[in-house]
Amino acid sequence: MKTLGSAVAKIAAPVLGRRGFGEAQVILEWPSVVGQDLARDTMPVKLSFDRGAAERVGGTLHLRAAPGAALEVQHLAPLIIERINTFFGYRAVARLAIRQGPLPQPAVPPNREPKPVAEADRAALERRLDEVKDPELRAALARLGQAVLAATPGLRDPKKIDTL
Numbered sequence: 001m002k003t004l005g006s007a008v009a010k011i012a013a014p015v016l017g018r019r020g021f022g023e024a025q026v027i028l029e030w031p032s033v034v035g036q037d038l039a040r041d042t043m044p045v046k047l048s049f050d051r052g053a054a055e056r057v058g059g060t061l062h063l064r065a066a067p068g069a070a071l072e073v074q075h076l077a078p079l080i081i082e083r084i085n086t087f088f089g090y091r092a093v094a095r096l097a098i099r100q101g102p103l104p105q106p107a108v109p110p111n112r113e114p115k116p117v118a119e120a121d122r123a124a125l126e127r128r129l130d131e132v133k134d135p136e137l138r139a140a141l142a143r144l145g146q147a148v149l150a151a152t153p154g155l156r157d158p159k160k161i162d163t164l
Helices: 004-017 030-034 036-041 070-075 077-088 119-129 135-151 158-162
Strands: 042-048 059-065 093-100
Touching (some): 030 077, 036 042, 036 070, 059 077, 070 077, 070 093
Parallel strands (some): 059 093
């Protein structure tokens, strides 16, 4: 079976190619290209080249920058260009065009309810937590213990819980 990640580049390539991104990898690997801090505040929008240019070199990368980050991005432009060109392996980008604007918010994973834990397991866990005096700490440890028990079938034996 192939992983989803290997197929995304092939699927996205036609759409991104119209925006100047011949290689979808620069979009998909943006945090790896420019670093986590810059990736959090920027998003590549379009890569354009001069009309009539025989080769795709010396282009302009259009970036969207989060409000308040554009000035920092402008100061880091030479570093960003160097990282992008290193990623491509040739001098694909010569300039950055920075536009301030909101960035898409990352998807927040849904809060999942823990799986049910057998009553014997819960009782054994409670016995282990009797020594903890702080109620907030005890509640946090109980939630953690229940999550571990629900996710790890090998720990369901109360005797194993008591040996933890």
